[in-house]
Amino acid sequence: MPFPGRNPLTDQRAPRDPHAFIAGLPKAELHVHHVGSASPRIVAELAARHPDSKVPTDPEALVDYFTFTDFAHFIEVYLSVVDLIRTPEDVRLLTYEVARDMARQQVRYAELTITPFSSTRRGIDERAFMDAIEDARKAAEAEFGTVLRWCFDIPGEAGLESAEETARLATDDRLRPEGLVSFGLGGPEIGVPRPQFKPYFDRAIAAGLRSVPHAGETTGPQTVWDALTELRAERIGHGTSSAQDEKLLAHLAEHRIPLEVCPTSNIATRAVRTLEEHPIREFVKAGVVVTINSDDPPMFGTDLNNEYAVAARLLGLDELGIAELAKNAVHASFLDEAGKARIAGEIDAYTARWLAP
Ligand SMILES: O=C(O)c1cccc(C(=O)CC[C@H]2O[C@@H](n3cnc4c(=O)[nH]cnc43)[C@H](O)[C@@H]2O)c1
Numbered sequence: 001m002p003f004p005g006r007n008p009l010t011d012q013r014a015p016r017d018p019h020a021f022i023a024g025l026p027k028a029e030l031h032v033h034h035v036g037s038a039s040p041r042i043v044a045e046l047a048a049r050h051p052d053s054k055v056p057t058d059p060e061a062l063v064d065y066f067t068f069t070d071f072a073h074f075i076e077v078y079l080s081v082v083d084l085i086r087t088p089e090d091v092r093l094l095t096y097e098v099a100r101d102m103a104r105q106q107v108r109y110a111e112l113t114i115t116p117f118s119s120t121r122r123g124i125d126e127r128a129f130m131d132a133i134e135d136a137r138k139a140a141e142a143e144f145g146t147v148l149r150w151c152f153d154i155p156g157e158a159g160l161e162s163a164e165e166t167a168r169l170a171t172d173d174r175l176r177p178e179g180l181v182s183f184g185l186g187g188p189e190i191g192v193p194r195p196q197f198k199p200y201f202d203r204a205i206a207a208g209l210r211s212v213p214h215a216g217e218t219t220g221p222q223t224v225w226d227a228l229t230e231l232r233a234e235r236i237g238h239g240t241s242s243a244q245d246e247k248l249l250a251h252l253a254e255h256r257i258p259l260e261v262c263p264t265s266n267i268a269t270r271a272v273r274t275l276e277e278h279p280i281r282e283f284v285k286a287g288v289v290v291t292i293n294s295d296d297p298p299m300f301g302t303d304l305n306n307e308y309a310v311a312a313r314l315l316g317l318d319e320l321g322i323a324e325l326a327k328n329a330v331h332a333s334f335l336d337e338a339g340k341a342r343i344a345g346e347i348d349a350y351t352a353r354w355l356a357p
C-alpha cells in the first residue's frame with residue numbers, strides 16, 4: 001500500500017494521465033477467451049491459410065464483421081473464427097500471439113478460457129491440442145514473461161455431450177495440461193439452465209479445478225444464484241444482472257465472490273445498452289469485489305488497457321483507485337500466494353514511482 005490511511009476506492013482526485021498510467025501498470029486478467037483474443041492480424045493470417053472460410057482476410061473488413069446485432073449473432077461470428085483453427089499449429093500460433101499481445105499491455109498473468117470441445121469436435125487430435133497450448137504457454141512465459149493458466153469451458157448450448165467431453169479432457173490425468181486451473185461454462189445462457197451442469201462441475205472440482213462459470217450475462221440474477229449454489233462458483237463471469245437483486249449483491253460481497261466485469265463486451269453484445277447504464281458502480285457501492293477484463297478484445301474493438309480506462313471513468317478513479325482494481329484481479333486469481341504477492345508488489349512499486357513528486 002503506497003499511501004496508508006487512504007481509501008483508494010473512495011478518496012479520489014483527478015489522475016494526471018490515466019491512459020499512460022494504465023499502459024504501464026502491471027496487470028492480471030481473469031476473463032479472456034482464447035479464440036476471442038485473436039488479433040485482426042492473426043484472424044487474417046488464419047483466414048488466408050483456410051480460404052474456404054467466410055471470415056474476411058482484410059483486417060479493415062473485420063471491423064464490420066465484428067459488429068454484432070445481439071448475443072446470438074456474436075456467437076455465430078465467434079464460431080466462424082473457431083472454424084479457422086484447424087491444426088495444432090493454428091492452435092499454437094494463436095496461443096503464442098495472444099500472449100505476445102498481453103505482454104505488450106503489461107499483463108503479467110492471465111487465465112485464458114479455452115473451449116477444447118470446439119477444437120476436438122472439429123477434428124484436432126486431443127493430445128496434439130494439449131501439447132500445442134502447453135508448448136505456447138511455456139514459450140510465452142520464457143520469452144515474454146507472461147504467465148498463462150487455462151480455464152476449460154463447456155460451450156453450454158452444445159449440450160451435455162460437450163459437458164461430458166470437457167469434463168473428460170479436464171480430468172483425465174493423461175491429457176489434462178499442467179496449466180489448467182479452472183472449469184467454466186460459456187455460450188448463450190437463454191434456454192441453457194446452469195443446474196444441468198452440476199455433475200460435470202462436481203467432477204472438475206473433485207479433480208482440484210476451480211469453478212468459474214459465466215452467469216447473469218444475458219439472463220437474470222437467478223442464473224447467478226444457480227451458478228453459486230449448483231456449480232459452486234468461486235468467481236462469476238460477468239454477473240451483470242446481479243445488480244437487479246440486492247440480496248445477491250450482499251451475498252457476493254459477504255462471501256467475497258468476485259465478478260469478472262467486462263464493460264465493453266456487454267455493450268458490444270448488447271447485453272447492456274450503454275456504458276453509462278453499466279452496473280459496475282452498483283457493484284462497487286455494494287462492496288462486491290470487481291475485477292476488470294476484456295473477454296474477446298479484438299472482436300469488441302477493445303483491449304485490457306481500454307477496459308481499465310472505461311472502468312476508471314465510470315467509477316471516477318484516480319491512479320490509486322485504478323491500482324486497487326488491478327490488485328483485485330491479482331488477489332481473485334488462482335495464482336499461488338507468492339505469485340500474488342510478487343505482482344501486487346510490482347503494482348504498488350509502479351504506482352509509488354508514478355506518484356512520486
Ligand atoms: O463448438 C461448437 O461446435 C459449438 C456448438 C454450439 C454452441 C457453441 C457455443 O455456444 C460456443 C460459445 C463459445 O463462446 C465463447 N465465448 C466468448 N465470449 C463469450 C461471452 O462473453 N459469453 C459467453 N461465451 C463466450 C465460449 O467460451 C464458447 O467457446 C459451440
Ligand SMILES: [Zn+2]
Nearest residue numbers: 031214237295
Ligand atoms: Zn466470456
